[in-house]
Amino acid sequence: MRFLDWRNGVMAGVMLLAMSFGAQAQQSTAPEAPEIPVGSNSTADHSKFAILQRDFTSGPEVTSACLTCHNEADDQMIHSIHFTWEFENPKTGQLLGKRHVINSFCGNVAGNEPRCTSCHAGYGWDDMSNPPPRQSTVGTGWDETLPRPTPASGQSNAVDCLACHDRSGQYTKAATLAGHPPLNPVPDGLKTITGAKAWAVDLKRAAQSVGPTGRDNCGNCHFYGGGGDNVKHGDLSSALYKPTKEVDVHMAADGLNFTCSTCHVADQHQIAGSRYDAMATDPHGTGKPGEPRSTATCESCHSNRPHPVSGVLTGIKGLKLNDHTNKVACQTCHIPEFARGGVATKTLWDWSTAGQLDNGQMIKREEFTQSDGKELHTYLSTKGDFEWGEDVVPYYSWFNGTIEYTLPETTIDPTKSVEINHIYGEAGDPDSRIWPFKRMIGRQAYDSGFNKLAYSHVWGPDTDTAFWTNFDWAKAIEAGMKAAGSEYSGEFGFVDTHMYWPTTHMVAPAEKALQCQDCHAEDGRLEGLDGFYMPGRAPLSMAGMLGILMVLASLLGVIGHGLLRKFSSKGKGESHE
Amino acid sequence: MSKRQVKIYPRFERIWHWTQVLLILTLLFTGMGLNGLHHIIPFGPAVIFHTIAALLLLVLWIFATFWLFTTGTWRQFVPTLDGLVDVIRFYAYGVFKGEKHPHKKVIWRKHNPLQILAYFGLKVAVFPLVWITGILYMSYNFWEHIPDAGFYLNIVANLHLLAAYIVAAFIIIHLYLLTIGHGFHAHVKPMITGYEEIDLSPEEEAYLIKDEPWRLKEPQS
Numbered sequence: 165m166r167f168l169d170w171r172n173g174v175m176a177g178v179m180l181l182a183m184s185f186g187a188q189a190q191q192s193t194a195p196e197a198p199e200i201p202v203g204s205n206s207t208a209d210h211s212k213f214a215i216l217q218r219d220f221t222s223g224p225e226v227t228s229a230c231l232t233c234h235n236e237a238d239d240q241m242i243h244s245i246h247f248t249w250e251f252e253n254p255k256t257g258q259l260l261g262k263r264h265v266i267n268s269f270c271g272n273v274a275g276n277e278p279r280c281t282s283c284h285a286g287y288g289w290d291d292m293s294n295p296p297p298r299q300s301t302v303g304t305g306w307d308e309t310l311p312r313p314t315p316a317s318g319q320s321n322a323v324d325c326l327a328c329h330d331r332s333g334q335y336t337k338a339a340t341l342a343g344h345p346p347l348n349p350v351p352d353g354l355k356t357i358t359g360a361k362a363w364a365v366d367l368k369r370a371a372q373s374v375g376p377t378g379r380d381n382c383g384n385c386h387f388y389g390g391g392g393d394n395v396k397h398g399d400l401s402s403a404l405y406k407p408t409k410e411v412d413v414h415m416a417a418d419g420l421n422f423t424c425s426t427c428h429v430a431d432q433h434q435i436a437g438s439r440y441d442a443m444a445t446d447p448h449g450t451g452k453p454g455e456p457r458s459t460a461t462c463e464s465c466h467s468n469r470p471h472p473v474s475g476v477l478t479g480i481k482g483l484k485l486n487d488h489t490n491k492v493a494c495q496t497c498h499i500p501e502f503a504r505g506g507v508a509t510k511t512l513w514d515w516s517t518a519g520q521l522d523n524g525q526m527i528k529r530e531e532f533t534q535s536d537g538k539e540l541h542t543y544l545s546t547k548g549d550f551e552w553g554e555d556v557v558p559y560y561s562w563f564n565g566t567i568e569y570t571l572p573e574t575t576i577d578p579t580k581s582v583e584i585n586h587i588y589g590e591a592g593d594p595d596s597r598i599w600p601f602k603r604m605i606g607r608q609a610y611d612s613g614f615n616k617l618a619y620s621h622v623w624g625p626d627t628d629t630a631f632w633t634n635f636d637w638a639k640a641i642e643a644g645m646k647a648a649g650s651e652y653s654g655e656f657g658f659v660d661t662h663m664y665w666p667t668t669h670m671v672a673p674a675e676k677a678l679q680c681q682d683c684h685a686e687d688g689r690l691e692g693l694d695g696f697y698m699p700g701r702a703p704l705s706m707a708g709m710l711g712i713l714m715v716l717a718s719l720l721g722v723i724g725h726g727l728l729r730k731f732s733s734k735g736k737g738e739s740h741e
Numbered sequence: 742m743s744k745r746q747v748k749i750y751p752r753f754e755r756i757w758h759w760t761q762v763l764l765i766l767t768l769l770f771t772g773m774g775l776n777g778l779h780h781i782i783p784f785g786p787a788v789i790f791h792t793i794a795a796l797l798l799l800v801l802w803i804f805a806t807f808w809l810f811t812t813g814t815w816r817q818f819v820p821t822l823d824g825l826v827d828v829i830r831f832y833a834y835g836v837f838k839g840e841k842h843p844h845k846k847v848i849w850r851k852h853n854p855l856q857i858l859a860y861f862g863l864k865v866a867v868f869p870l871v872w873i874t875g876i877l878y879m880s881y882n883f884w885e886h887i888p889d890a891g892f893y894l895n896i897v898a899n900l901h902l903l904a905a906y907i908v909a910a911f912i913i914i915h916l917y918l919l920t921i922g923h924g925f926h927a928h929v930k931p932m933i934t935g936y937e938e939i940d941l942s943p944e945e946e947a948y949l950i951k952d953e954p955w956r957l958k959e960p961q962s
Contacts, residue, residue, distance in 0.1 A: 480789045487882045592891060680784035686777055697895040700784055703777035707899035711906025718910035722917035725832075729921070732837035 211372035220367035223287050223345055224300045227321040229371065238320035240433035242298055246285040247323060249273070249296070251440045255566045260440045263292055266572050266617045268513060268584050268606030268663040269390035275621035275647030278342040282357050283385040286322045290342045293649055297322050325374070328381045332373035335365050336384065340623075358388050358402075379405060379415065382424040391547075394507040398556060398602035399669035403505025411505035413673045427460045436460040442666055444493065444565035444589065444597050462494040462671075470494070491696070493563070493597040495668050497678040501555040502602060502667045506536045508552040514607040515620075516658035518548035519635040546622070546632045551605075558600030558667050560690055562589035567664075572650055575615050576659065582610075582617070584663035591695035598693065599666055606661040609641055613653020619644030743946060746958035747939040749851045750931055754814070757805045758932055764801065765908060767794040772905050795875055802868070817851060820861045825854040832921075842922055846939050859911070867907050874901035 210216060215229045231238050241247050250261035262280070266272045273280040274292040281289045287300035300322030324343060326335045336356040338346040346354055346362035354362040387393060387402050394401030409416040414427070428437045437460035446461035449468045457464045468489050471482035488497075503509040520527055520543075530539035532552040542550050566588040576582045584606070589596035609618040621643035624630035631640035637656065645652035683690045684700030691701070702708065750758075771791040774782045782790070809815040827843035832855070835843075844853035852860065877884075877897045884890060919928040931937035936958055941949070949957050 476793070477789055480792050481785060484788055484792075490882070490885075594886075680788065681780070684775075684777075684784045685780075696891050697898055699775050699898060700777040705899065705902075707902045708776065708778075711903055711909075714906050714910050715913065718913040722913060726917065726920070728837055732839075 206375065210374050213372075216368070216371045218368065220371060221347070223324055223326065223343075223367070224321040226367050226371045227287075227323055227325050228319070230325045230374075231319045231321065234325075235319070237325070237433065238298075238323050241285065241323040242296075242320050244285075244433050244435070245438075246328075246433075246435070247296060249284065251438070253441050253567070255441060256568050258569055258571065260569055264571065265569055266584070266608075266619065268604050268608060268661045269396055269510070270622070271515075271608060272572070272619045272644065272648065274619055274649075275644045276623040279340050279623040281342045282337050282339050283388075284343045285324050285327055287324055287343045288322060292647070326367075326370050327385070328377045329374040330370045330381065331375040331378060332366070332369045333380065334363070335367075335370040336360075336362070338362055356384075358384055359392060377423065377425045379423045382428075386424075390510065392510075394503060394509045396510070397665055397669070398502040398509035398511075398553075399499065399665075399667045401503065401505065401507035401509070403507045404669065407505055407670075409673055410676065411672075412670050414671060427465075429457050429460065431458065439666060440567060442563070442565040442567065444563045444599060445490075445595060462498075463489075466494070490594070491598060493599045495666075495671070496558075496560065496598050496600050498671050498674075499558070499600055499667050499669075500672055500676060500678050500682075501557055502600070502670055503554050503556045504670050504672075506534065506554070508532065508534050508540060508554040509556065509602065510550055510604070511553040511556065511602075512549070512551035512605040513547070514549040515609060516548060516607045517543070518546060518631070519637065521545055521635060545635065548607075556602065557689070559603035559664070560598055560600055560693060561587055561664070562591055562593070562596045562693065563587050563599035563601075563666070564589040564593055564596040570617065572617055572619065572648065574617070576610060576617065578610060578612065578615060578657065578659045581660040581662055584661050587664050591693070598690065602665040602667055604663040604665065606663065607658050608661055609637065609656050610659045611641075611645070611653050611655070612657035613655040614651065616650075617659075618652075618656055619648040619650060621647055743941055743943075744938050745941050745946060745949075746936045747848060747941065747949065748935040748956040748958075749846075749848065749937050749939060750935040752935070753804075753808055755932055755935060757801060757808070760801055761798065761805075764794045764798040765912070767791075768798065769905065769909055769912075772902075776902060792879065795872075795879070799872060799876075802872070816849070818857055818861050818864060820858050821854050823854065825858065828853050828855040832918075836921060846937065848939055848941065848945055851937065851939070859915075863908075863911065867904055867911070870900060870904040871908065874898075874904060 213233075215232055220226045220229075227238070245251050245261060248261065249263040250259065252259050262273050270276070270280070277290045277292055281296075284296060286296050289296040298320035324337075326345075327337060327343075336345060336358070337343055339355040339357055339359070339362075341354075345365040345367070346356065347367070348364040350362050350364050356362050383400075383402065383405055386397070386400050387404065388395070389400070390396030394403075403411055404415055406417060407415050409419045414420050414422040420426075425435075428435050430436070436458060443459055443461050446459055446463035447468070448459070449463045450465065451457075462470075469486040470489070471485040473479045473482040473486070526545040527543060528541055528545070529543035531542040532540040532550075534540055534552075535554055540550075540552050542552070544550075568586045568588065570576060570582055570584050570586075584604075587599075587601070589599075609620050610616060611618045618641050620631060620637075620640045621627070621629055622631040622640060625633055627643070628634060629636075629639040629643035631637065634640070641656045642652060642654070678689070681700070682688060684698060686701055686703070688701055690698065704712075768791060771782060771787040771794065773779055774787040775784065775791060809818070824844060831840060831843050835841075842853075846853075850857075874897050878894070878901055881890075881894055881897075885894075887893075919925045922928070946957075
């Protein structure tokens with residue numbers, strides 16, 4: 165039995181790999197089972213519950229069934245960022261979340277809802293100007309011949325339980341149905357959120373399989389942010405479905421076999437770990453023995469002094485390394501590069517060149533070869549020019565966890581590269597650490613009359629304004645601004661932007677961590693970070709030069725003296741006597 | 742007065758000297774690596790060896806200081822003006838004219854006045870600068886919480902570096918001066934065997950013959 169489970173796992177692994185490495189792979193049958201079992205210590209077997217012994221015709225219908233027992237889950241979920249896509253940063257007061265920010269990838273959700281909200285942890289959110297619906301009826305693309313799901317009184321059946329708890333592996337969300345799964349009959353050309361050809365989801369099987377969240381549940385959305393595998397984060401890719409130890413020492417199946425939620429602990433559906441309000445450091449550390457973890461930081465398991473201090477040589481090394489933890493984030497040394505494991509990340513996205521056509525036909529250039537031989541697009545008429553990177557050396561900066569966004573209403577200076585998000589922190593600040601980041605380079609639309617970032621309406625196969633079907637920026641931006649309810653001057657341009665993504669996944673094994681000299685050297689990795697003393701990077705500093713001059717003067721002195729002795733009339737000089 | 746081979750560098754002093762040589766060379770080599778001047782040894786091992794050598798040297802210096810004061814040998818290192826000008830004049834001028842070294846080694850002054858001045862400077866200024874800045878540098882994490890600690894660390898580190906360069910310059914000159922007179926070999930030998938030719942007064946000689954005969958070598962025929 166165990167053998168069969170294992171074989172199923174491998175089978176599913178191969179299929180998921182096929183699915184992730186080749187988004188174009190024509191997969192129309194569902195994956196068999198989750199690649200990495202999460203292991204459950206549950207006291208319930210959901211396949212035996214009477215309420216799940218039926219055929220479901222929609223996602224919300226399944227949720228309604230879940231809520232008959234889990235009667236607080238919907239309330240917990242509708243107040244979570246996974247559902248609201250809204251986050252008020254307590255440090256800056258900024259209202260963030262996908263519902264509000266503009267990034268340097270696909271830009272904005274407003275105006276592109278059913279496509280972007282395909283990854284919403286709910287069903288049927290097709291209008292960003294309103295909060296997500298709590299009682300979902302149906303969404304865009306709903307088969308009107310099917311019966312409409314009916315929520316229990318007062319409960320929010322628009323929450324998608326299966327996205328995070330399906331363990332059958334075959335639950336997915338369609339790419340363009342505002343969060344709904346592809347159901348029978350699957351329309352032609354429909355894709356899933358990972359870019360695979362859609363299959364008909366068996367909701368009954370999914371509902372009976374539920375269990376703790378596995379890495380596939382998280383990854384199917386988070387690995388594909390920005391429109392493709394590893395496009396956005398750089399440290400979150402399909403490589404993490406089944407990574408080697410080299411790629412991720414925590415998640416490797418032959419190692420610790422962590423799921424995402426091993427670190428990202430949850431309490432009543434509030435999940436630890438945030439990019440909007442990051443923890444640059446965790447002074448709480450491991451806390452008291454037996455104390456439950458409430459953060460996703462490295463320190464919450466490894467403590468603030470993680471390096472072993474036993475033995476003479478290793479002890480001195482460990483002590484010295486531990487002395488770094490109040491200035492350097494764990495990630496800085498232990499994630500030597502991101503986008504490891506064979507999946508590249510987008511490092512540059514230039515929207516300004518989008519829209520070029522060849523005799524009315526869309527252009528596609530594939531001039532980046534990934535290490536697995538796959539050709540990645542470097543120009544698309546729909547999206548513009550791209551650059552990609554694999555095994556990318558991060559950008560390093562002081563970071564205290566505070567991030568301030570250039571919001572859609574923020575006035576920008578278009579003569580300079582606009583920071584989509586500003587990371588705070590400085591050398592003298594005890595709460596700041598040197599952190600690794602992916603620094604995304606962008607060039608994107610802005611309102612050149614009001615000097616603010618512009619919304620654009622890119623997706624919408626039926627509209628005559630969507631950029632991806634009409635290739636007309638003027639229309640696309642006007643429609644985007646209108647959809648977002650943002651005042652528009654009517655004039656637009658393109659502005660250089662950059663955006664920071666804290667790197668925290670893909671932790672390498674200890675022996676692959678950075679070595680001292682990677683930073684303690686001239687032109688080391690921290691070149692450009694100033695305001696602190698770091699030995700090894702300036703041998704020719706003022707004191708260094710002074711010292712070298714002193715030694716040279718001594719040498720010249722003794723050589724001169726020696727030569728004088730040699731050639732003076734009386735020869736070598738006499739003895740002491 | 743008679744010239745006799747007298748043991749003037751006891752075993753501890755010689756062990757002290759050569760251990761110090763080994764440790765200081767280790768410290769200079771690893772330290773230059775840490776400073777970024779060379780990359781012969783990677784930074785991590787350099788930190789480890791530098792730390793170990795520094796701690797050993799501190800222990801050695803504690804012993805040496807104790808020894809200097811308990812044995813009274815510290816008196817050998819008290820600077821004196823007596824004969825200093827002559828020695829300076831010798832190195833600056835006389836040596837080129839084939840003059841004899843003006844210093845006569847006596848049992849209570851085994852170093853010449855310029856030597857004493859140099860060693861004294863090392864003992865009371867350069868070495869303390871090295872170990873005080875070194876200990877401050879090593880213990881940075883204990884005082885980093887004071888305001889502007891980063892600025893002070895910069896000063897500490899640069900003073901440590903300068904002190905190290907002074908030691909390096911000292912070694913160059915120290916080695917060179919060994920070549921003057923009897924020559925390098927003859928000057929190194931006493932620090933190995935302990936014996937050096939000393940002008941003994943009859944009283945000193947009589948005392949040594951009677952009470953410390955092991956310090957005297959039989960006169961060579």
